[in-house]
Amino acid sequence: MTIVMGHIVKGHGASVRIETCGKTFADGTRALEPASLDIARGETLVLLGPSGCGKTTMLRIIAGLELPDPGGKVLFDGKDMTSVPIERRNVGMVFQSYALFPNMSVADNIGYGLKISGVPKAERAARVAELVALTNITGLENRRVDQLSGGQRQRVALARAVAIRPGILLLDEPLTALDAALRERLRSELNRLLRALGITTIYVTHDQAEAMELGDRIVVMRKGAIAQIGSPREIYFTPQNRFVAEFIGAANIIEAPLEGGHLVLPGGRQPLGGDQSQPAAIAMIRPETIGIVEFAGAPLSGTIESVIFIGDRQRVVVSGASDKPLIVDAPNTVQARPGERVGLLIAPDAVRLLPPGD
Numbered sequence: 383m384t385i386v387m388g389h390i391v392k393g394h395g396a397s398v399r400i401e402t403c404g405k406t407f408a409d410g411t412r413a414l415e416p417a418s419l420d421i422a423r424g425e426t427l428v429l430l431g432p433s434g435c436g437k438t439t440m441l442r443i444i445a446g447l448e449l450p451d452p453g454g455k456v457l458f459d460g461k462d463m464t465s466v467p468i469e470r471r472n473v474g475m476v477f478q479s480y481a482l483f484p485n486m487s488v489a490d491n492i493g494y495g496l497k498i499s500g501v502p503k504a505e506r507a508a509r510v511a512e513l514v515a516l517t518n519i520t521g522l523e524n525r526r527v528d529q530l531s532g533g534q535r536q537r538v539a540l541a542r543a544v545a546i547r548p549g550i551l552l553l554d555e556p557l558t559a560l561d562a563a564l565r566e567r568l569r570s571e572l573n574r575l576l577r578a579l580g581i582t583t584i585y586v587t588h589d590q591a592e593a594m595e596l597g598d599r600i601v602v603m604r605k606g607a608i609a610q611i612g613s614p615r616e617i618y619f620t621p622q623n624r625f626v627a628e629f630i631g632a633a634n635i636i637e638a639p640l641e642g643g644h645l646v647l648p649g650g651r652q653p654l655g656g657d658q659s660q661p662a663a664i665a666m667i668r669p670e671t672i673g674i675v676e677f678a679g680a681p682l683s684g685t686i687e688s689v690i691f692i693g694d695r696q697r698v699v700v701s702g703a704s705d706k707p708l709i710v711d712a713p714n715t716v717q718a719r720p721g722e723r724v725g726l727l728i729a730p731d732a733v734r735l736l737p738p739g740d
């Protein structure tokens with residue numbers, strides 16, 4: 383996408399602070415445990431988690447569509463906004479359903495917020511033209527929204543949300559309704575757009591690839607509580623608990639006794655990084671960190687149960703090495719056949735010990 387930066391002011395995002403915001407709905411549903419969170423100016427924060435974990439509720443509290451339980455506070459740039467209505471919060475919003483005006487043209491949809499806030503016609507037209515170029519919908523300005531494809535509508539919704547130059551952009555599963563290929567393309571366009579605009583963005587999704595690509599930081603949520611906050615790399619490589627380890631990417635979870643800095647497994651002894659003195663552990667090993675090597679002399683060994691060729695790699699399941707079959711993502715050049723006995727090589731640092739419990 384061509385990024386045109388004429389009228390678009392970069393870096394005008396507001397900081398957001400959420401202080402002990404919980405939410406109990408009138409029917410007694412506890413949607414959110416009291417949570418606190420700081421979001422820096424211009425940062426893209428992704429709220430990620432399974433259905434019903436409270437992502438949308440948190441977003442709606444930030445938007446001003448929902449009040450937190452008593453004691454909770456929402457601050458923008460240090461100012462208490464908790465009871466300020468949505469129209470005075472200077473937030474832009476994009477939802478899974480586009481919520482556009484179907485009978486209006488693309489240009490009128492994008493310029494709607496500018497019109498009701500009294501921006502003069504000429505300036506409005508200039509800003510709309512710029513956003514049309516920025517979101518790659520040139521040529522569609524005069525079409526009615528109901529004559530557009532899903533991807534085009536989502537671009538219009540995004541252009542309309544940023545037209546008012548919000549300090550904070552709130553996106554709730556904006557790409558979910560689109561097909562996989564389009565979703566992937568729009569995801570990278572969106573990434574460039576958000577970075578170019580510098581607006582503070584809070585993005586709700588249950589799609590981990592989206593979270594990884596877009597988030598400066600990811601908040602993994604579970605049952606109304608924050609399970610972990612960190613950069614995509616931190617969340618992937620150093621999950622703090624079993625839930626995060628299994629929710630993000632594929633993970634082998636192994637329960638085994640420890641002895642002399644090794645995991646003692648049915649197929650051998652796996653060395654660990656650092657000093658480990660507890661008697662037993664739950665360990666996580668990512669499938670791509672396991673190498674398939676010669677059986678003879680390997681510290682750990684097992685038997686290949688199945689091989690699935692995926693194209694860019696192959697997923698090999700090895701039994702007998704651990705208490706459960708291990709999933710190994712091997713390069714597509716490795717020769718692997720079911721029934722074959724193989725050695726497994728895992729770097730000590732690739733084994734991440736997790737706290738007990740889920």
Ligand code: ATP
Nearest residue numbers: 407409411413432433434435436437438439440588
């Ligand atoms: P999804 O990915 O399915 O959209 P989510 O993580 O965004 O889920 P929320 O919409 O925040 O989840 O909902 C959290 C919990 O609160 C759910 O159990 C939901 O059923 C409940 N909930 C949401 N809105 C209300 C409401 N108005 N009244 C009662 N319960 C509600």
